[in-house]
Amino acid sequence: MADKTEIEEGLAFAPQFGADGLITAVVTDVKSGDVLMVAHMNQDALAKTIESGEAWYYSRSRQRLWKKGESSGHVQRVVELRVDCDQDALWLKVEQAGEGACHTGRRSCFYRAVPLGQTGTVKLEFRDAGMTFDPKAVYGKP
Amino acid sequence: MADKTEIEEGLAFAPQFGADGLITAVVTDVKSGDVLMVAHMNQDALAKTIESGEAWYYSRSRQRLWKKGESSGHVQRVVELRVDCDQDALWLKVEQAGEGACHTGRRSCFYRAVPLGQTGTVKLEFRDAGMTFDPKAVYGKP
Numbered sequence: 449m450a451d452k453t454e455i456e457e458g459l460a461f462a463p464q465f466g467a468d469g470l471i472t473a474v475v476t477d478v479k480s481g482d483v484l485m486v487a488h489m490n491q492d493a494l495a496k497t498i499e500s501g502e503a504w505y506y507s508r509s510r511q512r513l514w515k516k517g518e519s520s521g522h523v524q525r526v527v528e529l530r531v532d533c534d535q536d537a538l539w540l541k542v543e544q545a546g547e548g549a550c551h552t553g554r555r556s557c558f559y560r561a562v563p564l565g566q567t568g569t570v571k572l573e574f575r576d577a578g579m580t581f582d583p584k585a586v587y588g589k590p
Numbered sequence: 591m592a593d594k595t596e597i598e599e600g601l602a603f604a605p606q607f608g609a610d611g612l613i614t615a616v617v618t619d620v621k622s623g624d625v626l627m628v629a630h631m632n633q634d635a636l637a638k639t640i641e642s643g644e645a646w647y648y649s650r651s652r653q654r655l656w657k658k659g660e661s662s663g664h665v666q667r668v669v670e671l672r673v674d675c676d677q678d679a680l681w682l683k684v685e686q687a688g689e690g691a692c693h694t695g696r697r698s699c700f701y702r703a704v705p706l707g708q709t710g711t712v713k714l715e716f717r718d719a720g721m722t723f724d725p726k727a728v729y730g731k732p
Contacts, residue, residue: 456694457694458714459702459713459714459715459716460713460714461704461711461712461713461714472614472628474616474625474628476618476623476625480623481618481622481623481624482623483616483618483625483672483681485674486614486616486674486679495709497706498704498705498706498707498708498709498712499707499708499709501706501707526706528703528717529703529704529706530625530700530701530702530703530704530717531700531702531703531704531714532627532628532699532700533692533693533694533696533699533701534699537628537699538704539625539700550675551675552598552599552675554675557674557675557676557679558672558673558674558681559672559675560601560672560673561670561671561672561673562603562640562671562672562673562680563640564640564643564668564671565640565641565643566640566641567637567640567641569603570603570640571601571602571603572600572601572602572603572673573601574601575670575672
């Protein structure tokens with residue numbers, strides 16, 4: 449591992465993949481500023497994203513490389529890619545094609561809020577939870 | 591683990607902590623919409639955040655619970671807390687006290703961009719990288 453100061457203050461890109469070979473990627477909509485999703489990249493997904501300017505990820509559940517929008521057409525054009533201080537997280541500002549980023553049919557994956565000021569069991573509240581597309585029609589399965 | 595449909599469409603809060611007991615938390619500035627930092631919470635940090643409305647995290651490097659701002663005074667008031675579709679990531683919209691969120695002295699931890707359209711070795715570029723506070727003065731150590 450490179451020197452801490454070099455990682456934090458240098459201009460050498462040294463992404464710190466975890467023990468699982470993945471790095472966290474936060475994706476925001478360049479227009480609204482909303483967080484659309486949180487995903488993961490392996491080295492190959494990151495290289496393809498940088499080269500193509502379109503977002504590629506690594507699916508932990510499917511255990512394979514995945515181009516966002518390959519099934520849905522909802523590709524993400526990366527307007528800006530940033531890395532954080534310790535280079536173990538990425539931030540993608542994207543133009544989201546189609547009607548949303550979430551496989552459930554919403555614009556963003558973050559369509560429920562956790563109420564604050566409570567202890568014990570918490571009940572979520574829907575926020576911006578309206579469907580913007582029909583996932584069955586887009587993905588061809590429920 | 592709860593049923594997938596219940597996790598995605600239900601209102602029961604069932605945060606999916608990883609094998610390490612942590613869940614990823616994305617923090618954005620409620621005013622600018624910028625991503626300030628990516629951090630992690632354990633169950634205790636999450637409970638304290640919900641109860642107090644101020645952000646608590648779990649530091650992987652220091653292996654301990656940590657209230658944001660405990661050293662710097664740069665506390666984060668949580669305006670809204672959201673959870674994503676599969677309940678394994680959190681989004682905190684915060685009012686950031688003080689001059690920044692990053693321990694390096696910047697407003698955001700994401701002060702370097704990765705240029706796109708390239709292959710091979712990539713050189714980072716500073717973006718919004720000006721110091722907004724002096725970390726030595728704020729943290730009392732370099």
